[in-house]
Structure formats: structure tokens, C-alpha cells
Amino acid sequence: MPNSNNKEGHKHFMIYKPYGYLSQFINNGQKQNSKKLLGELFDFPNGTMAIGRLDEKSEGLLLLTTDGKTSNHICSGAIEKEYYAQVDGSITNEAISKLRDGVEIGFDGKKYITNPCKAIKLKDTPNFPERSKKIRDERHGPTSWVSITLKEGKFRQVRKMTSAVGFPTLRLVRVRIGNILLNNMQVGEVIEVKRVIQ
Structure with a gap:
């Protein structure tokens, strides 16, 4: 079934970010291997970005996408x-x-x-x-x-x-x-989803 959120082949993921990981893919000049990054959890496609952040000591639901418009919408302050x-x-x-x-x-x-x-x-x-x-x-x-x-x-x-x-x-x-729940996901689990919040 075609998906309005995926017209351009964008990919979306939900993950259970573990304690001690940064919500990013690049080390930003820090010493190599000094910090744990999201790319260690899954083979994400190029251009994947975290939608918002959880700090290093925080855990739980994090959405990732290759679609900048989706990211901007969720970070706009309209989503609980x-x-x-x-x-x-x-x-x-x-x-x-x-x-x-x-x-x-x-x-x-x-x-x-x-x-x-x-x-x-x-x-x-x-x-x-x-x-x-x-x-x-x-x-x-x-x-x-x-x-x-x-x-x-x-x-x-x-x-x-x-x-x-x-x-x-x-x-x-x-x-x-929004309406996406962590539910019973396990720490470090990554689930590819067809759509994220509209």
C-alpha cells in the first residue's frame, strides 16, 4: 500500500536509545571511540538523523528519519x-x-x-x-x-x-x-516504521 510519508523513499525508525549513547551519528571532533553513537546500534541509511535529542544519560523512545521535513514538524512544538x-x-x-x-x-x-x-x-x-x-x-x-x-x-x-x-x-x-509509544521495546532495539507522525 503506498505511503504518503514515504513518497521519496525516505526511511523512518523508532529506537530505544540506551543510557550512555549520544543522539547523533558523528563524533563532532571528540576523541575516537570516546562516546557511543547511534550508528553502533543498526546499519542506518546515509542521511539518517535523530528527530530531537535525548541527552547521554537519558533513555527511551527516539525517532530517526531521512526526511528533514518530518524532523522539522515533530520538533516544531506541536507534538507531545x-x-x-x-x-x-x-x-x-x-x-x-x-x-x-x-x-x-x-x-x-x-x-x-x-x-x-x-x-x-x-x-x-x-x-x-x-x-x-x-x-x-x-x-x-x-x-x-x-x-x-x-x-x-x-x-x-x-x-x-x-x-x-x-x-x-x-x-x-x-x-x-505523539501517538508513538515505547511500549515493550528492549534497550537498543531498532524498528523500521512505514510512517512517523503526520
Whole structure:
């Protein structure tokens, strides 16, 4: 069946980005082999680019495409991105309210107020694969999980937001971009998809 998203032979992928990988294909002048790059996970076609980024210590759903228009659309601020953050401490209702309303973070050397967003404390611990680098254990105090859904995406925004309300992020996993879900993907898994978000 023909696909409107693939008229020019573009390729699209969803991957579960592992902890410790950069959301890029080129080392940008860093020492050879000093950083893990996406190209180590799969034989991607030339011209493949990450749509947005997850920082090196973050995990989860990342979309890749060879189509610049698709990338620009998803990065335009119109598409929801949902993150599950494991935070240090038992997050309070007051902190959740502050996250929803918008908090002040630093961005590009300036102060920035985040847009109102969706934030809820998760009742149950998500069933993610164990991270390659161990999270600190419960002997150092309780942790809790929160779902944060944004349309904007400033650098390290979720981490800065939870720190701003007094609950630093210990682990961050992106679970959804628009209607595309991480679901039960395994760490490092790559799935070629016919289309990404319209």
C-alpha cells in the first residue's frame, strides 16, 4: 500500500536509545571511540538523523528519519512528548502542581519559565529494563516516579524542572512521542516504521 510519508523513499525508525549513547551519528571532533553513537546500534541509511535529542544519560523512545521535513514538524512544538522520571525522594502534590504550572529553569545562560504541562505522580513503578548503570539503591532514601508531558523541549528540560521543585531526576525515560509509544521495546532495539507522525 503506498505511503504518503514515504513518497521519496525516505526511511523512518523508532529506537530505544540506551543510557550512555549520544543522539547523533558523528563524533563532532571528540576523541575516537570516546562516546557511543547511534550508528553502533543498526546499519542506518546515509542521511539518517535523530528527530530531537535525548541527552547521554537519558533513555527511551527516539525517532530517526531521512526526511528533514518530518524532523522539522515533530520538533516544531506541536507534538507531545511524554517522559517518565524517577526522582530522588517521594515527590509531593505541591511539587507536581508547580511542574504543571511552569517553573523557572536556566536556559542559554538566561532564566526561563517553562510552559504549563501535564504532570502526574505514577502509582506504580514502571517496568523498564534494568539500566546499564545502576541507580542508587533505596538505602539512600525513597524514590518516586512522575510522568511529565511537554510540547517544548529545551536542553535537559525535564531534569531541570524536577530539580527546580526539589526532586532531582535519577533516571529519565521518554515513553511517547505523539501517538508513538515505547511500549515493550528492549534497550537498543531498532524498528523500521512505514510512517512517523503526520
